[in-house]
Amino acid sequence: MNQFIENRAADEVPFSNVLEDLMTQNIEKHPDKMEVLKKMKGAVALNLQDIEAVVTLHFDGGKMTIDAGVVGKPALVIRTESGQVMDLNVLKIKWGLPYYFDKAGLKVMSHILAGRLKVQGMFFHPILLTRLTVIMSVM
Protein backbone atom coordinates (compact mmCIF):
# COMPACT_ATOMS: atom_id res chain seq x y z
CA MET A 1 0.00 0.00 0.00
CA ASN A 2 1.32 3.45 -0.84
CA GLN A 3 0.52 6.73 0.83
CA PHE A 4 -2.62 7.61 -1.09
CA ILE A 5 -3.89 4.38 -2.63
CA GLU A 6 -5.17 1.37 -0.74
CA ASN A 7 -5.72 -1.54 -3.06
CA ARG A 8 -8.03 -4.06 -1.42
CA ALA A 9 -8.69 -5.82 -4.74
CA ALA A 10 -5.06 -6.79 -5.39
CA ASP A 11 -5.53 -10.55 -5.05
CA GLU A 12 -8.93 -10.74 -6.70
CA VAL A 13 -8.65 -8.39 -9.69
CA PRO A 14 -5.22 -8.24 -11.40
CA PHE A 15 -6.31 -5.09 -13.23
CA SER A 16 -6.44 -3.28 -9.88
CA ASN A 17 -2.65 -3.66 -9.57
CA VAL A 18 -2.13 -2.05 -12.97
CA LEU A 19 -4.50 0.74 -12.00
CA GLU A 20 -2.69 1.25 -8.68
CA ASP A 21 0.73 1.39 -10.40
CA LEU A 22 -0.54 3.72 -13.10
CA MET A 23 -2.20 6.15 -10.68
CA THR A 24 0.75 6.10 -8.29
CA GLN A 25 3.31 6.78 -11.03
CA ASN A 26 1.09 9.38 -12.66
CA ILE A 27 0.57 11.37 -9.47
CA GLU A 28 4.26 11.11 -8.55
CA LYS A 29 5.14 12.46 -12.01
CA HIS A 30 2.49 15.17 -11.97
CA PRO A 31 2.15 16.42 -8.37
CA ASP A 32 -0.56 18.88 -9.49
CA LYS A 33 -2.85 15.86 -9.92
CA MET A 34 -2.58 15.25 -6.17
CA GLU A 35 -4.42 18.51 -5.63
CA VAL A 36 -7.21 17.21 -7.86
CA LEU A 37 -7.27 13.89 -5.99
CA LYS A 38 -7.61 15.75 -2.69
CA LYS A 39 -10.78 17.43 -3.95
CA MET A 40 -12.42 14.17 -4.98
CA LYS A 41 -15.17 12.63 -2.91
CA GLY A 42 -17.40 9.74 -3.92
CA ALA A 43 -17.19 6.37 -5.60
CA VAL A 44 -16.69 5.29 -9.19
CA ALA A 45 -17.19 1.76 -10.50
CA LEU A 46 -15.12 0.70 -13.46
CA ASN A 47 -16.32 -2.32 -15.38
CA LEU A 48 -14.01 -3.57 -18.13
CA GLN A 49 -16.31 -6.06 -19.76
CA ASP A 50 -13.84 -7.69 -22.16
CA ILE A 51 -11.46 -8.73 -19.37
CA GLU A 52 -14.18 -9.25 -16.75
CA ALA A 53 -12.56 -6.80 -14.34
CA VAL A 54 -14.79 -4.76 -12.06
CA VAL A 55 -13.48 -2.43 -9.38
CA THR A 56 -14.90 0.39 -7.30
CA LEU A 57 -12.72 3.39 -6.57
CA HIS A 58 -13.58 5.31 -3.42
CA PHE A 59 -12.22 8.84 -3.20
CA ASP A 60 -12.01 10.67 0.07
CA GLY A 61 -9.78 13.61 0.90
CA GLY A 62 -6.73 12.67 -1.14
CA LYS A 63 -7.02 8.94 -0.65
CA MET A 64 -8.22 6.36 -3.13
CA THR A 65 -9.34 2.90 -2.08
CA ILE A 66 -9.82 0.17 -4.67
CA ASP A 67 -12.33 -2.60 -3.98
CA ALA A 68 -13.18 -5.63 -6.09
CA GLY A 69 -16.62 -5.56 -7.72
CA VAL A 70 -19.25 -2.90 -7.32
CA VAL A 71 -19.30 -1.80 -3.70
CA GLY A 72 -22.03 0.50 -2.36
CA LYS A 73 -23.78 2.87 -4.72
CA PRO A 74 -21.12 4.52 -6.89
CA ALA A 75 -21.91 7.98 -8.22
CA LEU A 76 -20.44 6.98 -11.56
CA VAL A 77 -20.46 3.59 -13.25
CA ILE A 78 -18.18 3.31 -16.26
CA ARG A 79 -18.71 0.36 -18.57
CA THR A 80 -16.27 -0.13 -21.38
CA GLU A 81 -13.46 -2.33 -22.69
CA SER A 82 -9.76 -2.32 -21.84
CA GLY A 83 -8.73 -0.60 -25.09
CA GLN A 84 -11.14 2.27 -24.54
CA VAL A 85 -9.81 2.84 -21.03
CA MET A 86 -6.38 3.34 -22.57
CA ASP A 87 -7.91 6.02 -24.80
CA LEU A 88 -9.18 7.81 -21.66
CA ASN A 89 -5.66 7.72 -20.27
CA VAL A 90 -4.24 9.71 -23.17
CA LEU A 91 -6.77 12.55 -23.07
CA LYS A 92 -4.93 15.86 -22.90
CA ILE A 93 -5.71 18.20 -20.01
CA LYS A 94 -5.99 21.89 -20.86
CA TRP A 95 -6.78 24.60 -18.34
CA GLY A 96 -7.44 21.86 -15.79
CA LEU A 97 -10.08 20.16 -17.94
CA PRO A 98 -10.08 17.17 -20.31
CA TYR A 99 -9.63 18.38 -23.88
CA TYR A 100 -11.94 16.72 -26.39
CA PHE A 101 -11.05 18.71 -29.51
CA ASP A 102 -7.96 16.86 -30.72
CA LYS A 103 -7.55 13.35 -32.15
CA ALA A 104 -7.44 11.64 -28.74
CA GLY A 105 -10.42 13.64 -27.44
CA LEU A 106 -12.52 13.00 -30.51
CA LYS A 107 -11.76 9.30 -30.21
CA VAL A 108 -13.13 9.25 -26.65
CA MET A 109 -16.19 11.22 -27.78
CA SER A 110 -16.77 8.71 -30.57
CA HIS A 111 -16.63 5.87 -28.02
CA ILE A 112 -19.28 7.65 -25.91
CA LEU A 113 -21.53 8.39 -28.89
CA ALA A 114 -21.21 4.85 -30.24
CA GLY A 115 -21.96 3.34 -26.83
CA ARG A 116 -18.54 1.75 -26.49
CA LEU A 117 -17.94 3.86 -23.39
CA LYS A 118 -20.95 4.19 -21.11
CA VAL A 119 -20.84 6.47 -18.10
CA GLN A 120 -23.84 6.13 -15.84
CA GLY A 121 -24.23 9.21 -13.65
CA MET A 122 -22.22 11.57 -15.88
CA PHE A 123 -24.97 14.21 -15.96
CA PHE A 124 -25.43 14.21 -12.18
CA HIS A 125 -21.74 14.04 -11.26
CA PRO A 126 -19.84 15.90 -14.01
CA ILE A 127 -17.24 17.32 -11.62
CA LEU A 128 -16.31 13.90 -10.25
CA LEU A 129 -16.04 12.59 -13.83
CA THR A 130 -13.87 15.52 -14.88
CA ARG A 131 -11.55 15.06 -11.92
CA LEU A 132 -11.35 11.31 -12.52
CA THR A 133 -10.35 11.97 -16.12
CA VAL A 134 -7.70 14.43 -14.97
CA ILE A 135 -6.06 12.03 -12.52
CA MET A 136 -6.22 9.13 -14.98
CA SER A 137 -4.72 11.05 -17.87
CA VAL A 138 -1.00 10.43 -18.30
CA MET A 139 -0.64 13.42 -20.60
Place this chain on the structure above:
Amino acid sequence: MALKAFSQEWMDAWLKSIQTSQEYKEIAKEWEGSVSIIVNPDPSKGIPEPIYMWTDYWHGEAKDFHYCDKAKAESANFVMSGEYIRWKQVAKKELDSTKALMQGKLKLKGDLTYVVKHVKTVNKVVDLLAALDTVFPDD
Protein backbone atom coordinates in the same frame (compact mmCIF):
# COMPACT_ATOMS: atom_id res chain seq x y z
CA MET B 1 10.98 -20.88 -43.94
CA ALA B 2 9.60 -20.63 -40.44
CA LEU B 3 11.96 -19.32 -37.79
CA LYS B 4 12.34 -20.94 -34.40
CA ALA B 5 10.76 -18.78 -31.72
CA PHE B 6 13.25 -17.16 -29.33
CA SER B 7 16.24 -18.03 -31.55
CA GLN B 8 18.77 -15.32 -32.46
CA GLU B 9 17.65 -15.65 -36.11
CA TRP B 10 14.09 -14.97 -35.03
CA MET B 11 15.18 -11.89 -33.06
CA ASP B 12 17.26 -10.71 -36.03
CA ALA B 13 14.27 -11.07 -38.35
CA TRP B 14 12.08 -9.16 -35.90
CA LEU B 15 14.71 -6.41 -35.62
CA LYS B 16 14.98 -6.16 -39.41
CA SER B 17 11.21 -5.94 -39.85
CA ILE B 18 11.11 -3.06 -37.36
CA GLN B 19 14.08 -1.31 -38.94
CA THR B 20 12.49 -1.46 -42.37
CA SER B 21 9.01 -0.36 -41.29
CA GLN B 22 8.31 3.23 -42.27
CA GLU B 23 5.11 3.12 -40.23
CA TYR B 24 7.08 2.10 -37.15
CA LYS B 25 9.56 4.95 -37.65
CA GLU B 26 6.68 7.41 -37.71
CA ILE B 27 4.76 5.97 -34.74
CA ALA B 28 7.85 5.45 -32.56
CA LYS B 29 9.66 8.71 -33.18
CA GLU B 30 9.31 9.73 -29.51
CA TRP B 31 10.10 6.35 -27.94
CA GLU B 32 13.34 6.06 -25.97
CA GLY B 33 14.48 3.02 -24.10
CA SER B 34 15.26 -0.63 -23.84
CA VAL B 35 12.70 -3.36 -23.27
CA SER B 36 13.65 -6.76 -21.96
CA ILE B 37 11.45 -9.79 -22.39
CA ILE B 38 11.50 -12.56 -19.84
CA VAL B 39 9.93 -15.88 -20.74
CA ASN B 40 9.34 -17.95 -17.63
CA PRO B 41 10.43 -21.59 -17.88
CA ASP B 42 7.93 -24.26 -18.85
CA PRO B 43 9.74 -27.60 -19.33
CA SER B 44 6.54 -29.27 -20.52
CA LYS B 45 6.50 -26.88 -23.50
CA GLY B 46 10.20 -27.14 -24.32
CA ILE B 47 11.37 -24.14 -22.28
CA PRO B 48 13.56 -25.69 -19.55
CA GLU B 49 15.07 -22.39 -18.35
CA PRO B 50 14.04 -18.76 -18.36
CA ILE B 51 14.77 -16.87 -21.56
CA TYR B 52 16.05 -13.31 -21.29
CA MET B 53 15.92 -11.11 -24.39
CA TRP B 54 17.13 -7.57 -24.78
CA THR B 55 15.57 -5.17 -27.27
CA ASP B 56 16.50 -1.52 -27.63
CA TYR B 57 14.70 1.36 -29.36
CA TRP B 58 15.54 4.99 -29.91
CA HIS B 59 13.37 7.55 -31.68
CA GLY B 60 12.03 5.35 -34.45
CA GLU B 61 15.13 3.19 -34.69
CA ALA B 62 15.53 -0.34 -33.36
CA LYS B 63 19.11 -0.78 -32.23
CA ASP B 64 19.98 -4.12 -30.77
CA PHE B 65 18.13 -7.40 -30.11
CA HIS B 66 19.98 -10.22 -28.39
CA TYR B 67 19.93 -12.74 -25.58
CA CYS B 68 21.17 -11.56 -22.23
CA ASP B 69 21.50 -12.69 -18.65
CA LYS B 70 19.06 -12.02 -15.83
CA ALA B 71 20.95 -9.02 -14.46
CA LYS B 72 21.08 -7.30 -17.82
CA ALA B 73 17.40 -8.04 -18.48
CA GLU B 74 16.44 -6.50 -15.17
CA SER B 75 18.41 -3.37 -15.98
CA ALA B 76 16.24 -2.48 -19.00
CA ASN B 77 14.03 0.60 -18.90
CA PHE B 78 11.04 -1.71 -19.24
CA VAL B 79 10.97 -5.34 -18.14
CA MET B 80 8.14 -7.47 -19.44
CA SER B 81 7.74 -10.97 -18.09
CA GLY B 82 5.28 -13.79 -18.37
CA GLU B 83 4.64 -17.44 -18.93
CA TYR B 84 5.72 -19.03 -22.24
CA ILE B 85 2.13 -19.73 -23.24
CA ARG B 86 1.21 -16.03 -22.87
CA TRP B 87 4.16 -14.89 -24.98
CA LYS B 88 3.21 -17.44 -27.60
CA GLN B 89 -0.35 -16.11 -27.63
CA VAL B 90 0.94 -12.54 -27.95
CA ALA B 91 3.34 -13.49 -30.75
CA LYS B 92 0.48 -15.19 -32.62
CA LYS B 93 -1.85 -12.24 -31.97
CA GLU B 94 -4.23 -14.48 -30.09
CA LEU B 95 -3.77 -12.24 -27.05
CA ASP B 96 -3.52 -8.47 -27.13
CA SER B 97 -0.42 -7.41 -25.20
CA THR B 98 -2.16 -4.45 -23.55
CA LYS B 99 -5.04 -6.64 -22.47
CA ALA B 100 -2.55 -9.22 -21.18
CA LEU B 101 -0.95 -6.55 -18.99
CA MET B 102 -4.31 -5.44 -17.62
CA GLN B 103 -5.25 -9.03 -16.87
CA GLY B 104 -1.97 -9.69 -15.11
CA LYS B 105 -1.04 -12.34 -17.71
CA LEU B 106 2.09 -10.31 -18.49
CA LYS B 107 3.90 -8.15 -15.95
CA LEU B 108 5.62 -4.86 -16.60
CA LYS B 109 8.31 -3.21 -14.52
CA GLY B 110 9.03 0.36 -15.54
CA ASP B 111 7.23 3.59 -16.19
CA LEU B 112 3.68 2.50 -16.96
CA THR B 113 2.56 6.04 -17.76
CA TYR B 114 5.18 6.14 -20.53
CA VAL B 115 3.96 2.84 -21.97
CA VAL B 116 0.33 4.02 -21.90
CA LYS B 117 1.35 7.24 -23.65
CA HIS B 118 3.17 5.25 -26.34
CA VAL B 119 0.88 2.25 -26.58
CA LYS B 120 0.74 2.55 -30.39
CA THR B 121 4.49 1.93 -30.51
CA VAL B 122 4.12 -1.18 -28.38
CA ASN B 123 1.28 -2.44 -30.56
CA LYS B 124 3.26 -1.86 -33.77
CA VAL B 125 6.28 -3.77 -32.44
CA VAL B 126 4.00 -6.67 -31.51
CA ASP B 127 2.27 -6.54 -34.91
CA LEU B 128 5.64 -6.84 -36.63
CA LEU B 129 6.55 -9.76 -34.40
CA ALA B 130 3.27 -11.49 -35.19
CA ALA B 131 3.90 -11.08 -38.92
CA LEU B 132 6.98 -13.33 -38.72
CA ASP B 133 6.62 -16.92 -39.80
CA THR B 134 7.38 -18.58 -36.48
CA VAL B 135 7.49 -22.12 -35.20
CA PHE B 136 7.18 -22.54 -31.45
CA PRO B 137 8.89 -25.20 -29.30
CA ASP B 138 5.62 -26.99 -28.57
CA ASP B 139 4.12 -26.78 -32.08
